[in-house]
Amino acid sequence: PLPPSLFALLSPVMADQQQLMEDFAALPVTPASKSAFLAGLPLPGLVALLGDESRVELVCRCIRKLFSPGTDCGTEQAFLVSDGAWLIPAGLAHGNMNVRKTTIAIIVGLLPIEAHRAWLRSQGLFLQLLNALLDSNMQVSHAASGAVLEALAFEDAAEAIFVDSKKELAELLVDARDSTMQLRAVETIAKAWQISPRCTELCRTTPAKAELVRMLDSDDMLLQLNAVEVIGYLPHGDVGEDILPRILDTAEACFGGGALPTRLLDCVAKYVASGAGTGEAAAILPARLCTMVAERLVAAHQRATIGTDAEAVDLLHVVATLCSSPHGVMALHRSKTLAPVAGTLPQYIQSLNSASRLSGFAALEAVAEAAGAVAQKGIGAEDAEVLGVGADLEGLAQVAAFLFKLSKSSIQEDKVGALCCMRALSQHAWGLKSLFAIADFLPHLTDRKAESSKRALDEKLRVVEAAIAHPDAESVLGANSLELLKHFASTGAYYTPQSGGEQQPVVATLGM
Helix, strand or coil, X not given: CCCHHHHHHHHHHHXXXXXXXXXXXXXXXXXXXXXXXXXXXXXXXXXXXXXXXXXXXHHHHHHHHHCCCCCCCHHHHHHHHHHCCCHHHHHHCCCCHHHHHHHHHHHHHHCCCHHHHXXXXXXXXXXXXXXXXXXXXXXXXXXXXXXXXXXXXXXXHXXXXXXXXXXXXXXXXXXXXXXXXXXXXXXXXXXXCCCCHHHHHHHCCCCHHHHHHHHHCCCCHHHHHHHHHHHCCCCHHHCCCCXXXXXXXXXXXXXXXXXXXXXXXXXXXXXXXXXXXXXXXXXHHHHHHHHHHHHHHHHHHHHCCCCCCHHHHHHHHHXXXXXXXXXHHXXXXXXXXXXXXXXXXXXXXXXXXXXXXXXXXXXXXXXXXXXXXXXXXXXXXXXXXXXXXXXXXXXXXXXXXXXXXXXXXXXXXXXXXXXXXXXXXXXXXHHHHHHHCCCCHXXXXXXXXXXXXXXXXXXXXXXXXXXXXXXXXXXXXXXXXXXXXXXXXXXXXCCCCCCCXXXXXXXXXXXX
């Protein structure tokens, strides 16, 4: 403790410093406020206060504001470059988490200026920033990851991280002493993969991909799940033949539903839907995925004729992901699994279980919409394949009446889900026929007053627009019905007549 006489002398100074810091931390930063603050408490003195545990958090807030993006930090940065080489290493090694995070923020503040990046490189501070990825505190590790990614946007900083620190970076990526921290480092490199062409080239020289494969082969389910999440950051061209087959191997060893098999299959489904890949990744891989999904979905369909099946819900999500593009639905067709998959969907649409029903909506909408886009997307499908896709899905016509029933539901999720599926079905001639053959379908579709939500009105308009856009609309619907739909579309989803009520002509439907 300080002698009473010395404490009496310092107390007013400490109180003034405290008030100065509190005011600066609370008020917006301006050049005037920064000048006034530094005049009363120069930066070296401010840094020295980090030794006082009771003031660490307040001091950190002040330092972060001094170096915050969008403010003039020239004076402080000049101090670091000329006299502050000790500050960053000391800050990164400080026992207080807030100090370490603040030090990382200072590094980020130095990055925009080329001379400062050169100084950071000359001091070996990019390597210390990399080492902070393995910090025992997740907040610090996350801050370091963000700082590394910001640094990699600059080519000279990327060279410092990948070239100057190549050996240390490789050791860091394969350090399995703490799998969580190792995964953070691998995740950072995966996120950096697409920052620039040079970053892609440099990332490929690291053992990051090899470590992801090793994690997939491990017996730790949580590690496998996290590895799949990280793989999602890689560009499609870098996850083809060397990683995706391993993912499918792991998925084949997983039985039942759950997060792991779902994420494994979903990862491959995204790749197939992208249409990327050559060699096995473009030929054998889609067929393996489609066969696995179809076999498991059909088995789940047979297990649960009533109620819900958790694995089926997960698989329906994978189907929706796979058919998010025409490439996915073509992969199902070419592997002869589209018809079996489509055949299970009506059951889930009609399920009494909400999770099964909503998953069924998502899958049906994705499948029907992707199939409708096959002929227009120029993905290499031949005429026979286009016809084959349509034939595989014609069994979905049976669900039209139930969708119409749900479109009148008071439950918003059911109503919107049904309308979305009806829009997707309207992209096919068989879908138009099945929907417009239902008595009262056309009057209900064009009745704006029946809806109480904006979303439902929007979805009704989308159904109408899809029906009008079909090349065979007039021959399937008839001239009068088509004219009514065009009038509805031209006046919009929210049209309200000024007086006399909306006049709707009485027209015949296919059900009459």
